[in-house]
Amino acid sequence: MVMGRGASRTGPTNSQRPTLSSVKEVAAGLPAVVSAWKHGIAKMGPLESAKTLSRANQHSGFDCPGCAWPDPAEPSPFEYCENGAKAIADEATDKVIQDSFWKENSVLSLARKSDIWLNAQGRLSRPLIMERDSNHYKPIDWDRAFGIIGAALFNLENEDDAYFYTSGRASNEAAFLWQLLARQHGTNNLPDCSNMCHESSGVALGESIGIGKGTVRLEDFDHSDLIVVVGQNPGTNHPRMLSALSSAKRSGSSVLSINPIKETGMRGFRHPQNPIDMLGSGVKIADDHVDIRINGDMALFRAIGSVMVENGWVDKSFIDSSTSGYDSYAKATKKINWEEIEKATGQSETRIRDIAKIFSKSRSTIICWAMGITQHRNSVDTIREIVNVLLLGGHIGRPGAGVCPVRGHSNVQGDRTVGITHAPSAKFLAAIEKTYGIRPVEGHGADAVHTVERMRERGGVFLSLGGNFLSAMSDTERTAEALEACSLTVQISTKLNRSHLITGETSIILPCLGRTDEQVTSNGQQILSVENSMGVVHMSKGNKKRPSMSMRSEPTIIAGIAHKRQDMAGGAIKWLDLGSDFSLIREGIEATVPGFEAYNSRILRPSGFELPNPPRDNKTFRTPSGRAEFSSAGISSFTPDDGAYTMMTIRSHDQFNTTIYTDNDRYRGISGSRRIVLMSREDIQERGFRTGQTVVISTTGVSRRMESGEWSIVPYEIPKGCVATYFPESNHLIPIESYAEGSFTPTSKSVSVIINGQPPFLEP
Ligand SMILES: Nc1nc2c(c(=O)[nH]1)N[C@H]1C(S)=C(S)[C@@H](COP(=O)(O)OP(=O)(O)OC[C@H]3O[C@@H](n4cnc5c(=O)[nH]c(N)nc54)[C@H](O)[C@@H]3O)O[C@H]1N2
Ligand SMILES: Nc1nc2c(c(=O)[nH]1)N[C@H]1C(S)=C(S)[C@@H](COP(=O)(O)OP(=O)(O)OC[C@H]3O[C@@H](n4cnc5c(=O)[nH]c(N)nc54)[C@H](O)[C@@H]3O)O[C@H]1N2
Ligand SMILES: [Mo]
Numbered sequence: 001m002v003m004g005r006g007a008s009r010t011g012p013t014n015s016q017r018p019t020l021s022s023v024k025e026v027a028a029g030l031p032a033v034v035s036a037w038k039h040g041i042a043k044m045g046p047l048e049s050a051k052t053l054s055r056a057n058q059h060s061g062f063d064c065p066g067c068a069w070p071d072p073a074e075p076s077p078f079e080y081c082e083n084g085a086k087a088i089a090d091e092a093t094d095k096v097i098q099d100s101f102w103k104e105n106s107v108l109s110l111a112r113k114s115d116i117w118l119n120a121q122g123r124l125s126r127p128l129i130m131e132r133d134s135n136h137y138k139p140i141d142w143d144r145a146f147g148i149i150g151a152a153l154f155n156l157e158n159e160d161d162a163y164f165y166t167s168g169r170a171s172n173e174a175a176f177l178w179q180l181l182a183r184q185h186g187t188n189n190l191p192d193c194s195n196m197c198h199e200s201s202g203v204a205l206g207e208s209i210g211i212g213k214g215t216v217r218l219e220d221f222d223h224s225d226l227i228v229v230v231g232q233n234p235g236t237n238h239p240r241m242l243s244a245l246s247s248a249k250r251s252g253s254s255v256l257s258i259n260p261i262k263e264t265g266m267r268g269f270r271h272p273q274n275p276i277d278m279l280g281s282g283v284k285i286a287d288d289h290v291d292i293r294i295n296g297d298m299a300l301f302r303a304i305g306s307v308m309v310e311n312g313w314v315d316k317s318f319i320d321s322s323t324s325g326y327d328s329y330a331k332a333t334k335k336i337n338w339e340e341i342e343k344a345t346g347q348s349e350t351r352i353r354d355i356a357k358i359f360s361k362s363r364s365t366i367i368c369w370a371m372g373i374t375q376h377r378n379s380v381d382t383i384r385e386i387v388n389v390l391l392l393g394g395h396i397g398r399p400g401a402g403v404c405p406v407r408g409h410s411n412v413q414g415d416r417t418v419g420i421t422h423a424p425s426a427k428f429l430a431a432i433e434k435t436y437g438i439r440p441v442e443g444h445g446a447d448a449v450h451t452v453e454r455m456r457e458r459g460g461v462f463l464s465l466g467g468n469f470l471s472a473m474s475d476t477e478r479t480a481e482a483l484e485a486c487s488l489t490v491q492i493s494t495k496l497n498r499s500h501l502i503t504g505e506t507s508i509i510l511p512c513l514g515r516t517d518e519q520v521t522s523n524g525q526q527i528l529s530v531e532n533s534m535g536v537v538h539m540s541k542g543n544k545k546r547p548s549m550s551m552r553s554e555p556t557i558i559a560g561i562a563h564k565r566q567d568m569a570g571g572a573i574k575w576l577d578l579g580s581d582f583s584l585i586r587e588g589i590e591a592t593v594p595g596f597e598a599y600n601s602r603i604l605r606p607s608g609f610e611l612p613n614p615p616r617d618n619k620t621f622r623t624p625s626g627r628a629e630f631s632s633a634g635i636s637s638f639t640p641d642d643g644a645y646t647m648m649t650i651r652s653h654d655q656f657n658t659t660i661y662t663d664n665d666r667y668r669g670i671s672g673s674r675r676i677v678l679m680s681r682e683d684i685q686e687r688g689f690r691t692g693q694t695v696v697i698s699t700t701g702v703s704r705r706m707e708s709g710e711w712s713i714v715p716y717e718i719p720k721g722c723v724a725t726y727f728p729e730s731n732h733l734i735p736i737e738s739y740a741e742g743s744f745t746p747t748s749k750s751v752s753v754i755i756n757g758q759p760p761f762l763e764p
Contacts, residue, residue, distance in 0.1 A: 004484035005135060007111035007501050009476050010732055013710045014114065014663065017692050018673040020714060026282040027235035027242060027667060028082065029270030036085035039661070043093040048544075052092050052516055055543055056080040059606035063540035065091060065169055065515045066656070068407035068533040069238045070218045073607050078273050081239035087656050091494055092516040095122030096547045099139055102128065106135040111501045115471070115660045115728075118496045124511035125548035132505045142552070142560065145508050150564025152461050152488045152506075159186030159441075161460035163451050166192040166420045167467025168409020169515065171528035171540065173585040174554035175415040177578060178465050180588070181562040183429070184438045184571060188445025190422045193467055194412050195448035196474075200374040200743040201405035202416070204383035208391075208629050209615045210622035213413065215402035216366055217534055217616075221248040223400030226362035229286070230258040230297060230386070231372020231749075235265015235667060236653045238406055241368075242269040246283040256358060257286035259372060260294050260648070260722050261678075264667035290355065294646045294722045295376045295638035295750045296345035300352065301385040302635050303341045306333035307356035308392050318394030322619050325630035329388060332632040344637035346719050364400030365393060370408065372648070375749040376638060380742040384631035391628055397619035407533040408657075410515075414531030417611065418589050422447045431592035436573050448473060449744045452736055455482035462504065463490040463561075465554065466512075468497040471658040474734035474746035477706075492557055497658060511551045517542040519553045523580040526553065529603050531611065537596075538608025555579050640721070640752035641700040645683070648749040649727040649734070658728045665726075670714060677755065678716035678724040687755075689713045694758040697725070701752050702735045709758050723755070 040049030055061030057071045057079035066084030080088070101121065107130065110118065127145045128137040153162055164182040166175060182190055194202070202212030209215070221227065221244045234241040245255055246269050257266040266289065270282035292300060308314055309330050319326050338349045345352070359365065367386050373379060387396075387403060395401035407413050419428060422445040429440045446454055448469075455462060456478060462469075473479040483489055486504030493500070494514045500507070513519055519526040519542065531537045552560075559579025566575060578584050583600050590596040595611040602609040614620035621628045640646045651657075652665035652674060664671040668678075677695060689695070693713045699706035711725065718724060725733075727748060738747045 004480065004502065005107060007108050009470070009480040009502055010729070011114050011498065012112055014673055014675060016673050017712055018676050018714060019671045020691070021669040023669045024264045024667045026268035026270050027265040028239060028272050029282065031666070032082035033272045036082040039086045039089040043089040043095070045094065048092070049089065052088060052544060053080055053085055056084060056088060060541060062515045062542045063410055063530045063538070064088060065410050067238045068410050068413060069240045070532040070534045070536055072218060076273055083236065083239055086661055088516055090119070090656070090659060090661070091514040092544055093122055094547060096125045097122050097496065099126065102137045107137070107501045108135055111498070115498065115658065116662065118498065119659050121496050123547050124493055124496060124509060126511060126550050128509040130503065130507040137509065145510060146560040146564045148506070149463070149488070149490055149508060149561045150568060153185055153565045154568040156461060160189060160445070161458060162187055163189045163191060163446060163455065163460060163462045165451070165462065165464040165467060165469050166190065166415055167465065168193050168412030168415055170415055170465050170554060171411060171530055172414045172418045172537070172589060173528055173582045174465065174558060175411070175420050176418040176585055176589050177555050177558040177562070179419040180432070180436065180573070181558055183432055183440040184436070184562065184573060185565065186441055188422050188424060188441060188443065189451065190420055190445055191448040191451040192415065192420050193409055193472065194416060195744060196472060196746055196748070197371070197408050197412060198374055198405055199745045200379035200740050201383055203743045204380045205387070205403065205405070207623070208384050208387040208631065209396060209403070211613060211615060213535055213613065214404045214533065215396055215613060215616040216404045218244060220366060220400050220402060221245070221253070222251045224248060224253045224364045224366045225400070226254050226256065226358065226365045228256045228258065228365065228367045229266065230367065230369045232368060232370035232406055233263045233265060233651070234406070235263055237370065237408070237651060239265070241406065242285065243271055245269070245285055246271060249283060249285070254287045254358070255285055256288050256290070258290040258292050258297065258300070260292055260719050261724070262289050262291065262717065288358070290347060291719055293344065293346040293719045294648050295378070297373060298378055298382040298385045299341045299344035299635050299637050300347065301382070301389050302333065303336055303345070303352045304356045304359055305385070305389050305392060306336045307353050308360055308389070309333045311360070313360035314392045315394030319391070322621070322628055323391050323630060324625040324627040325632065329630035329632045336635070340635070359389065359393065362393070364398055365390060365395045366400070366402055366404050368404040368406050370406045372749055375740070375745055375747055377738070377740055377747050377750065378636040379740040379745060381631065381633040381636065384633065388630050391630060396615050396628060402616060411530040413533060414537065417531055418593055428592060435588060435591045438571065438573070447744050449736060449739050449746065452479050452482040455485055459485040459487060461488045462486045464499065465492050465558070468499045468658040470499040470502050471497065471728040471731065474731055474738070474748065475736035476732045478736045492554060495659065510557050512554045512557055513542070513546055513551050515540060515542055516544045517546050518544060521553060521556050521580040526582040527603070528582065529586070535611045535613055536608050537603065537611060539603050555582055555585060638750040644700045644752045644754050645721055645723045647697070647723050647725060647730070647733070647751040647753045649730040649751070650724050652726050673712060674726045674729060675711045676714045676725070677711045678714050678718050680718050680720045680722070681715045682720050684713060684715055689757065691715055695755050696758045697733060697753050697755050699733045699735060699751060699753055706733050706735065708732050723753070
């Protein structure tokens with residue numbers, strides 16, 4: 001076992017100070033159009049930009065890789081947003097990394113480059129290997145690469161020492177083959193980005209309503225009275241959701257925002273394709289904003305529920321006919337202590353009573369949430385509390401109402417549906433056994449947190465279908481040690497990132513085609529499919545000619561690895577057929593996953609097809625009681641250690657997860673640096689800090705030292721005691737042992753940190 005090549009795990013620290021301007025009041029509008037085109041033209045050229053962007057989210061085009069927001073039944077000719085355009089341009093770039101690059105650059109030297117620089121080198125175009133004791137990647141042919149990987153898997157003494165990571169851009173077809181490879185190999189170790197993302201939503205919704213997904217359709221937005229957006233920044237991360245919100249507002253809906261920060265997208269929106277909007281001052285989005293303290297949400301929703309129960313503002317007939325556990329919940333609501341609620345939420349009793357009144361007046365309420373809710377220790381309880389409030393009013397299975405966890409990666413929901421899970425059901429495994437004649441192992445495999453812990457202890461073989469595990473995962477140091485303890489790490493990727501530089505003894509990179517690329521195999525042109533955040537499965541067809549002939553489709557690559565492994569280990573899955581004719585994969589999905597009847601024909605319908613959703617379709621709840629379950633868990637909220645702050649790690653406007661486009665965050669008025677700490681003016685004054693002053697952030701409550709320097713103080717409207725930094729840089733400060741109870745999602749939004757002025761750096 002080696003302990004790595006000594007490469008930097010976080011890259012250089014940009015010590016440049018940020019330039020500050022005012023926070024923007026209106027999202028999208030002309031600046032967004034200009035920015036979208038700037039990114040497109042710089043990376044694809046004007047003609048290609050026009051051609052490629054015009055196919056985004058169209059019936060016959062590709063699914064935008066930018067997020068999982070659904071497309072309207074009749075998409076507009078410009079069904080993309082500024083940030084979707086950035087994601088598309090980033091993938092569809094003409095720039096390709098040449099072979100000479102790998103001779104000129106060792107991984108040690110590459111690790112000293114910034115994330116922006118790494119990503120800007122262009123598409124990965126050739127299979128590459130970095131052999132043991134070497135510091136350089138060099139080209140290898142596909143067959144040899146597959147052979148090395150197949151043998152490494154076959155030679156493992158313990159099948160459970162293999163880990164199959166998935167990032168949420170993988171199509172249904174790629175994801176299904178990936179889990180099939182893992183199951184045939186003999187493990188359920190399928191960590192995925194969902195473990196760091198909406199896992200808490202899946203767990204909580206499964207317990208409360210019997211399905212780990214949302215229950216609203218896009219049309220429901222226009223039929224709702226009240227839309228609550230909690231712990232989510234749609235202006236940046238789901239910009240097309242602002243069109244849905246502004247349209248809902250025109251139909252008479254009210255929008256309530258609950259967030260420690262009043263994000264620009266929630267302030268105002270100017271639809272970039274609506275000429276009236278573009279001339280005017282934009283639509284005001286949030287009618288009211290609750291500036292909640294970080295992780296005060298469970299207390300807030302319990303208190304709202306308490307006021308509703310107290311006043312009898314509940315839908316008795318729904319509660320009687322469709323739910324279970326109401327009495328103990330009602331009892332719990334009577335026990336709340338307003339002083340504690342006020343402390344946790346930062347909101348007064350009077351204010352919360354007013355908010356409860358808003359809920360009580362609504363006949364159809366939708367609650368949307370994302371990472372601000374899912375990445376805390378008590379996330380599962382918090383989400384169940386959100387559901388409690390909806391159950392009180394009967395807002396499940398009614399038009400214009402329901403739960404809406406807004407997914408991140410464009411196909412993260414589909415990946416789960418088709419079997420990417422470390423906790424497969426016995427029913428699914430039985431179907432796999434019947435269809436493929438293999439005997440999958442039972443029981444839970446490793447999720448992301450357990451993957452890090454186990455690989456760090458025992459090493460193994462780590463294979464990654466997309467993503468950037470090193471930078472995305474919490475505790476960068478421990479994650480690096482885990483990857484470096486492996487005998488082999490394999491990355492199937494489109495672009496260069498830090499996970500290619502912090503590797504196992506041997507490291508292999510396999511360049512794959514992305515969403516925007518035409519998928520051609522030895523069997524001709526193929527189509528792929530994905531599922532959006534609202535359970536609609538549809539086709540995705542890229543049209544760009546591949547920038548290099550040596551790139552392959554993801555399913556072809558997976559099948560290549562699986563075929564070599566099966567050659568040695570035995571088995572009868574027709575891997576090479578599956579890897580060249582994707583309709584055969586869809587037949588396999590149809591045979592093993594409910595809801596995919598006639599997959600190959602239904603996928604050709606212009607707007608795809610909807611998967612069954614029992615709570616939404618007919619108020620059926622597949623819980624043990626057969627009813628929706630109220631939760632009466634004790635109220636909890638995060639309290640930082642003495643003298644410490646609660647830190648949330650969030651996204652800027654110019655990044656897609658670990659892919660950083662620029663150092664700017666236009667809506668928040670910050671440019672030139674990402675190493676910033678948003679802090680309230682009151683805290684700044686109390687501590688005697690100055691704007692732009694450099695500080696050191698240290699995590700408290702861990703036995704080892706977790707410290708990170710060169711962060712600049714930025715005054716911001718954020719509750720006292722709460723601070724914010726950008727992910728992924730701040731992953732350095734999140735301990736691997738800090739995760740959500742029940743879902744094991746790293747607590748990226750509640751970290752206890754102390755912040756101290758940084759002594760001036762003295763040249764030795
Ligand atoms: N352009 C772009 N689009 C993306 C992505 C991207 O990086 N860039 N990433 C994609 C992915 S994978 C995902 S999961 C989504 C992420 O989408 P978001 O969840 O919107 O992303 P974050 O930046 O993590 O924002 C979290 C929001 O929650 C708030 N928040 C933090 N803590 C709390 C809390 O305790 N309570 C409340 N009420 N609010 C809180 C923060 O202020 C912030 O507004 O976006 C997807 N879309
Ligand atoms: N501190 C903190 N940490 C977080 C979060 C946070 O809010 N705070 N958010 C978490 C969340 S919500 C998520 S989803 C994870 C994201 O975790 P990941 O999904 O692992 O990370 P990404 O940055 O989306 O992965 C980017 C890389 O994917 C590859 N890629 C892009 N497109 C394709 C494709 O089509 N095919 C293949 N094979 N590869 C492709 C490229 O090489 C690119 O460099 O991060 C999590 N980490
Ligand atoms: Mo995510």
